[in-house]
Amino acid sequence: MPALVLLAFGLLATGLAGDNQPGSRPVDAACRVLIAVAALALLFRRRAPVATLAVITVATSTYLVLGYPYGPILLTFLLAVYTVAVRLPVRPAALAAGGAFVLLVAHVFVARGPAPGWAGVLPASAWVVVPFAVGVVVRVNRESAARTRAEEARTRAEQARRQADEERLRIAQEVHDVVGHGLAAISMQAEIALHLLPKRPEQAETALTAISRTSREALDELRVTLGAVRQGAERGPVPGLARLPALRDRLAGAGLIVETRVTGDPRELPAAADLTAYRVVQEALTNVLRHAGVTSAEVTVDYRADEVTVEVTDRGTGTGTAVLDGGDGHGLAGMRERVEALGGRLDTGPRSGGGFRVYARLPVEPTT
Structure with a gap:
């Protein structure tokens, strides 16, 4: 899209720019070809930024050496320098921009018609330095934003892992408490039953009944606890101090x-x-x-x-x-x-x- 806009703008506005620059070469077919080559080269600026800058620099430098008026073609050159600065690391981008500057500045010494000489170097350098500096700043900001997003993503992932680990630990503690208590009570009741069975089997029935009740209660509580790990499962009421009487009765049976x-x-x-x-x-x-x-x-x-x-x-x-x-x-x-x-x-x-x-x-x- 920028290529077509600059193409149309260059073809239409270059003649107007020439009217305000006495002594510049009138717009002709060669001028329009150079404007078109520079503008259409922008179509490849993302895939081949250095090659695009090279083509545009040659076209722009040739355009200026031939004495055509300063005009929209320089905006095309500016965008090419900016693209190199944004898309490449600083060192190769600086080398490419430096080479473009050397070619561009040639017209201040060698041009058809009056050449500005050394007085034209500083204005010419602005067309390289300004877009290059802006491009570097934009690139650094993008990289910083990307690093920030990546860091935030890592932080969120780490927080999610930490929360998952904490939840697994919590569930493991719940299971340990439920199973450990239940098995301790069952073990004690089983020892009582084994002790009474040979001599007083009728009393062993009480201990076996307690084993059945304790195991059933422990399984019910374990089922509630493990229900927390099932996605979408609603958690039942958790135990609290109100259940101390039930705990006391269960231990009495043990x-x-x-x-x-x-x-x-x-x-x-x-x-x-x-x-x-x-x-x-x-x-x-x-x-x-x-x-x-x-x-x-x-x-x-x-x-x-x-x-x-x-x-x-x-x-x-x-x-x-x-x-x-x-x-x-x-x-x-x-x-x-x-x-x-x-x-x-x-x-x-x-x-x-x-x-x-x-x-x-x-x-x-x-x-x-």
Whole structure:
């Protein structure tokens, strides 16, 4: 499109330019041919910018040496220099523009009619320097914008990967908590059933019933958790402190008596804080069941104005993080990650009088 516009403009306006330049050679067929060659060469400026500049420079220089008037053909030359500066790296673009300048400046010394001499060098150089500088600036801005877009795309991709990793980790923690607790309770109940079966088979039925109920509840909770990974699946309600009585009853069937105590003003908590508090209690009680060697534990939930705390204690033989982690490193790490992700704090360790203590503080919105 620029080629055709400049062709038409050159053929129509060059004669008018000559009327205002006394002493210039009148427009003739050779002048029109040179204008047409320069304009039509622009059709190839994107595919072959250097070759296009070379053809236009030769045509323009010949045009000026023959003494034709300064006119639209110089706009064609200007666009060719700009294209080279935009499409090529600076060094080869500068070499091409420099060669074009040498040819273009020839007319100030050798021309049909009066030659401007050295006084014409500076005006002639403007037709090279200005479009070249503009082209370089445009090219640098384009490259900068491209780098910015690429960086933004990499940032978005990295953020998406990080979010996916965090979601997988969250689901892995949920599965660990659900399966770990369920299997610990089932294992304890199975040992009770095996112990009672030879001597009192009628009492073993109670333990087997508890195994059936525990496994069913664990599978239901696991199904809800895994439903989060199915695209378009709506997530069911997440567990919270309101399910502590059910957790206590399930552990009672496994032989662990849990005493719960609630202080403060019980209220509905944000879903994330409610789930985290429940999981801390669940994981701590699971480790008591597995490793403490006792039949009782205490759970205290304290609702405060701007936080909720949960504490799980026992008087068993377990000490140190190895017991709390269940030997696999996930228990303590999972608890701590959950709590710290919400800006809370987790304290764990042996009690001075024996046993173990897990204490978590979770910030919540202040009550009004």
